[in-house]
Amino acid sequence: MAKAGFWNQAFHLYYDGFRSMTLGKTLWAVILIKLFIIFAVLKLFFFPNFLSSHADKGHESDYVATELTNRSLNQ
Amino acid sequence: MQNILLAIDAGTIDWSRAQFALTAIYHWLFVPLTLGLALIMGICETIYYRKRKAGAEATVVEFWKETSKFWQRLFGVNFAMGVATGIILEFEFGTNWSNYSWLVGDIFGAPLAVEGIVAFFMESTFVAVMFFGWKKVSAGFHLASTWLTGLGATLSAWWILVANAWMQCPVGCEFNPDTMRNEMTSFLDVALSPSAVDKFCHTVISAWIIGAVFVVAVSCWYLLKKRHTQLATESLKIGSVVGIVAALGAAMTGHISGQDVAKTQPMKLAAMEALYNGGTEQSLTMVALVSPFGQPDYQSGQEPPLRIGIPYFLSLMATNTLDGYVPGINDILNGYTRPDGTREPSAQEKIERGRMAIAALQAYRLAKADKNDSLAQAQLKTFRDNEQYFGYGYVKDKAQLVPNVPINFWAFRTMVGVGCLLILFFAIVAILAFRIPLLSVLTRRLMAALGILPETEADVHGATKLPCWLYWAAIVMVPLSYIASESGWLVAEFGRQPWTIQDMLPTWAAVSDLQSGSVAFTFFLFLILFTAMLAVEISIMLKQIKKGPEL
Numbered sequence: 212m213a214k215a216g217f218w219n220q221a222f223h224l225y226y227d228g229f230r231s232m233t234l235g236k237t238l239w240a241v242i243l244i245k246l247f248i249i250f251a252v253l254k255l256f257f258f259p260n261f262l263s264s265h266a267d268k269g270h271e272s273d274y275v276a277t278e279l280t281n282r283s284l285n286q
Numbered sequence: 287m288q289n290i291l292l293a294i295d296a297g298t299i300d301w302s303r304a305q306f307a308l309t310a311i312y313h314w315l316f317v318p319l320t321l322g323l324a325l326i327m328g329i330c331e332t333i334y335y336r337k338r339k340a341g342a343e344a345t346v347v348e349f350w351k352e353t354s355k356f357w358q359r360l361f362g363v364n365f366a367m368g369v370a371t372g373i374i375l376e377f378e379f380g381t382n383w384s385n386y387s388w389l390v391g392d393i394f395g396a397p398l399a400v401e402g403i404v405a406f407f408m409e410s411t412f413v414a415v416m417f418f419g420w421k422k423v424s425a426g427f428h429l430a431s432t433w434l435t436g437l438g439a440t441l442s443a444w445w446i447l448v449a450n451a452w453m454q455c456p457v458g459c460e461f462n463p464d465t466m467r468n469e470m471t472s473f474l475d476v477a478l479s480p481s482a483v484d485k486f487c488h489t490v491i492s493a494w495i496i497g498a499v500f501v502v503a504v505s506c507w508y509l510l511k512k513r514h515t516q517l518a519t520e521s522l523k524i525g526s527v528v529g530i531v532a533a534l535g536a537a538m539t540g541h542i543s544g545q546d547v548a549k550t551q552p553m554k555l556a557a558m559e560a561l562y563n564g565g566t567e568q569s570l571t572m573v574a575l576v577s578p579f580g581q582p583d584y585q586s587g588q589e590p591p592l593r594i595g596i597p598y599f600l601s602l603m604a605t606n607t608l609d610g611y612v613p614g615i616n617d618i619l620n621g622y623t624r625p626d627g628t629r630e631p632s633a634q635e636k637i638e639r640g641r642m643a644i645a646a647l648q649a650y651r652l653a654k655a656d657k658n659d660s661l662a663q664a665q666l667k668t669f670r671d672n673e674q675y676f677g678y679g680y681v682k683d684k685a686q687l688v689p690n691v692p693i694n695f696w697a698f699r700t701m702v703g704v705g706c707l708l709i710l711f712f713a714i715v716a717i718l719a720f721r722i723p724l725l726s727v728l729t730r731r732l733m734a735a736l737g738i739l740p741e742t743e744a745d746v747h748g749a750t751k752l753p754c755w756l757y758w759a760a761i762v763m764v765p766l767s768y769i770a771s772e773s774g775w776l777v778a779e780f781g782r783q784p785w786t787i788q789d790m791l792p793t794w795a796a797v798s799d800l801q802s803g804s805v806a807f808t809f810f811l812f813l814i815l816f817t818a819m820l821a822v823e824i825s826i827m828l829k830q831i832k833k834g835p836e837l
Contacts, residue, residue: 227422234359254377257811258380260380260384261382262380265384265799271388272466278799280644
């Protein structure tokens with residue numbers, strides 16, 4: 212019972228809290244728009260994982276080793 | 287960027303650095319205010335809790351409750367605007383700095399994972415209780431949630447600063463030439479290195495200053511407008527005490543941080559001081575004519591023109607002794623002997639040993655691929671013998687090892703200068719706001735003598751108001767303190783150049799082989815995006831300040 216009471220209270224904390232938000236609604240709107248831009252636009256279209264697209268899977272260390280040794284002056 | 291032999295676009299390095307700096311500077315607009323306001327709203331709510339428990343008048347209890355809620359509301363605005371701005375830095379690691387990311391993956395993985403878990407669970411739980419729980423949980427639990435929200439944010443900062451400190455002074459790791467990664471050998475060495483502890487203390491305490499300045503400025507604005515005067519007066523007192531303690535604390539931790547820099551990054555200290563030729567009994571430069579345009583002629587060894595220094599202070603700051611030895615830029619480039627008799631090799635020696643390390647690494651990997659174990663072991667030994675100077679193998683000209691002197695010199699002076707101004711400012715505000723006997727009269731008499739306060743009996747004895755110019759000064763302090771805070775980061779990051787990881791990986795080896803045009807495009811995309819987001823934040827914040835508390 213005590214456990215159920217805790218989860219019930221926790222649920223209502225969030226439920227009532229979200230329902231009674233005023234300024235919070237604006238802030239959440241800003242957060243969601245920002246997260247959409249960051250993950251659905253920036254990450255997807257502008258920030259691919261460079262190594263994933265340039266090195267074979269499992270051979271990233273070989274790619275980095277080649278890059279690092281070739282960039283030194285004594286090559 | 288003549289040091290790149292392969293077809294790495296020279297602009298890629300500069301644009302990647304500029305983009306990272308832009309993102310980090312933007313991110314750092316939110317973090318210090320979050321940390322600073324967390325402390326102040328915690329103090330306000332503690333007062334509310336204690337008044338409530340002591341059975342104070344209902345109006346007094348209600349006043350402190352609303353004061354706490356007001357600062358929590360402004361904290362919420364800033365917190366919401368700062369959410370996820372740091373994630374963009376991680377995107378940039380993976381795209382623009384892939385070699386660096388691979389090399390540090392094992393070291394950064396643990397701290398950043400801990401940061402993510404702590405930030406998510408602590409902040410999402412306790413922020414919710416703080417904002418939604420006023421009528422749902424007990425006063426004690428609510429108070430604990432408010433403090434834990436601040437603690438969660440501070441712990442998040444800890445792990446990020448641990449990662450940054452490791453870049454300044456890599457410890458607790460070993461480079462694995464098979465995986466090409468630095469692998470953690472001691473979590474505690476990484477998490478509790480002196481650099482990490484110093485950086486954490488100095489950074490978090492300086493963030494409290496930002497919070498204090500913000501609270502004092504908002505309070506002063508209300509006093510100017512003659513609105514919410516009780517909240518403003520009480521908040522002013524809290525802000526001024528937090529401010530003076532934090533400003534003095536930042537000076538003290540800054541001194542400790544300076545000593546750490548002297549040990550681990552002497553070139554950074556030399557650049558900060560425009561110290562070309564070092565020695566014992568070094569004076570601290572207060573000001574000098576270091577041209578902000580271009581690198582000075584440090585090779586001549588002549589000190590900057592119009593230099594005014596405090597005798598012995600640099601030696602004292604760096605070594606805690608008046609006659610301590612502090613190397614200058616030329617000493618570091620040419621090699622020098624420390625007071626204990628050990629010798630720091632010249633840049634040329636380090637470059638040669640770095641090239642040997644890189645050649646041995648390549649030969650080791652080839653021997654391993656050919657299954658020639660004896661050759662592999664011999665090359666591995668050569669690599670380990672010279673590994674300490676690995677990064678120097680990428681350096682063509684020793685001049686590349688000198689960070690931008692003007693930026694370091696002026697950014698350091700901006701940070702320290704504004705820091706000193708803030709100590710004075712908070713001291714005056716605290717003395718006058720608390721009407722400390724004798725001191726407040728003395729301060730008012732001094733200000734009257736300087737002509738910045740009318741000298742009448744009512745103004746000096748029994749005066750209650752702060753002078754109007756002090757209200758405006760408080761508002762001006764907000765951008766100034768941000769400039770000082772960002773300047774601190776400029777010193778930390780520009781002073782480390784050319785390294786992404788000190789002595790291990792210069793920027794031109796760390797960067798991905800991208801087209802500069804694509805990085806430049808995302809730089810301007812960020813500039814537009816960040817400017818828009820900042821405008822939205824400032825607009826919402828100002829609206830909430832104008833609205834005021836719901837008393």
